[in-house]
Amino acid sequence: MDYGHSERPPGAGALPTAIKILVAGGFGVGKTTLVGAVSETRPLRTEEVLTETGVGIDDLSGVETKRTTTVAMDFGRITISDDLVLYLFGTPGQDRFWFVWDELALGAIGAVVLADTRRLADCFPSIDYFEERGTPFLVAVNCFEGARKFRLDEVQAALNLDPEVPVLLCDARRRESAKEVLITLVEHAMKTRDARRRAE
Ligand SMILES: Nc1nc2c(ncn2[C@@H]2O[C@H](COP(=O)(O)OP(=O)(O)OP(=O)(O)O)[C@@H](O)[C@H]2O)c(=O)[nH]1
Ligand SMILES: [Mg+2]
Numbered sequence: 140m141d142y143g144h145s146e147r148p149p150g151a152g153a154l155p156t157a158i159k160i161l162v163a164g165g166f167g168v169g170k171t172t173l174v175g176a177v178s179e180t181r182p183l184r185t186e187e188v189l190t191e192t193g194v195g196i197d198d199l200s201g202v203e204t205k206r207t208t209t210v211a212m213d214f215g216r217i218t219i220s221d222d223l224v225l226y227l228f229g230t231p232g233q234d235r236f237w238f239v240w241d242e243l244a245l246g247a248i249g250a251v252v253l254a255d256t257r258r259l260a261d262c263f264p265s266i267d268y269f270e271e272r273g274t275p276f277l278v279a280v281n282c283f284e285g286a287r288k289f290r291l292d293e294v295q296a297a298l299n300l301d302p303e304v305p306v307l308l309c310d311a312r313r314r315e316s317a318k319e320v321l322i323t324l325v326e327h328a329m330k331t332r333d334a335r336r337r338a339e
Pocket of ligand 2: 172230231232
């Protein structure tokens with residue numbers, strides 16, 4: 140049966156809004172882990188095994204057990220409510236894959252920048268990228284065991300973030316924690332958009 144564009148079968152409800160979100164940050168901070176933890180579909184991964192070729196290039200300090208790296212992107216989907224579905228795109232963490240970012244960033248309403256406090260500076264390139272493009276983002280500190288615990292205001296100061304950029308702690312392996320990060324980002328992106336509209 141053809142329901143056309145506006146007519147939908149009884150009980151089908153309105154189509155949910157689909158929102159695109161990027162998950163960025165330095166090498167090995169847990170981007171693939173986060174997308175996998177929240178995704179309700181089997182996440183698409185483009186992992187390649189880390190090989191001898193990467194020795195001296197890929198800095199494995201802190202993630203010595205890491206065996207693979209993302210070469211193109213991670214993709215996952217999460218339904219937040221009846222009217223909101225998030226599509227997640229995890230970026231590759233290594234500098235040599237920067238060319239993928241512009242494609243991935245198209246149409247994204249915001250970005251999660253994952254950070255590891257043992258290697259905080261690794262998220263500077265991601266932060267610069269989103270600041271330059273005016274893409275709303277937040278910083279989520281992925282709490283690896285044994286990582287020095289910083290107060291959130293210390294992270295904010297160390298990264299020289301605008302006060303309105305949300306900074307929160309998360310565990311990228313836990314679905315509820317990752318979901319909270321995503322909801323905070325959507326709220327932040329909406330608030331930023333409204334503020335920009337008012338300023339126009
Ligand atoms: N202990 C601990 N390990 C984690 C956590 N998050 C990720 N890991 C581990 O850290 C390693 C790196 O995780 P990935 O999710 O591959 O990181 P990534 O950011 O996608 O890495 P690239 O795509 O290579 O940049 C993996 O071995 C994970 O199992 C965490 O919160 N705690
Ligand atoms: Mg990855």
